[in-house]
Amino acid sequence: MDKVxxxxxxxxxxxxxxxxxxxxxxxxxxxxxxxxxxxxxxxGKVLQWxxxxxADRKQRVRINGTMSTWLLVVSGVPQGSVLGPLLxxxxxxxxxxxxINWILKFADDTKIFGxxxxxxxxxxxxxxxxxxxxxxxxGRYVIQY
Numbered sequence: 001m002d003k004v005x006x007x008x009x010x011x012x013x014x015x016x017x018x019x020x021x022x023x024x025x026x027x028x029x030x031x032x033x034x035x036x037x038x039x040x041x042x043x044g045k046v047l048q049w050x051x052x053x054x055a056d057r058k059q060r061v062r063i064n065g066t067m068s069t070w071l072l073v074v075s076g077v078p079q080g081s082v083l084g085p086l087l088x089x090x091x092x093x094x095x096x097x098x099x100i101n102w103i104l105k106f107a108d109d110t111k112i113f114g115x116x117x118x119x120x121x122x123x124x125x126x127x128x129x130x131x132x133x134x135x136x137x138x139g140r141y142v143i144q145y
Contacts, residue, residue, distance in 0.1 A: 004016075014115055015113070016112070017125070017129055018109070020109050029075050030054045040090055057073040088108075099112065100128055
């Protein structure tokens with residue numbers, strides 16, 4: 001944020017793109033999580049333990065005291081877990097690959113900042129937005145606008 005503040009203090013324009021990944025922890029496909037973990041070097045018994053932890057989970061809901069039947073959970077990581085947010089951070093670790101401008105990531109929020117004084121810089125920022133959209137399609141996580 002020091003860069004952004006510095007540019008603003010000196011009167012230079014800065015554009016910002018704020019994106020959130022809604023319901024991020026529930027939409028991740030477990031096979032994609034496994035793939036990303038393996039790419040990041042997590043293997044062996046640790047990867048097996050995580051795969052078992054994510055596999056064969058079931059859930060049901062209660063509405064006005066009535067319980068639904070148990071259903072298999074095929075995506076997401078357990079809500080309220082300690083490991084869930086860590087897995088998500090590993091999952092989005094490559095989000096900034098190909099981003100030209102400054103990017104800040106925190107949990108499910110992503111911010112891209114760029115100094116925009118020319119049409120070329122404006123195009124760079126648009127390119128970053130396109131890269132973010134492409135990542136969401138390839139990563140099987142569709143960002144909803």
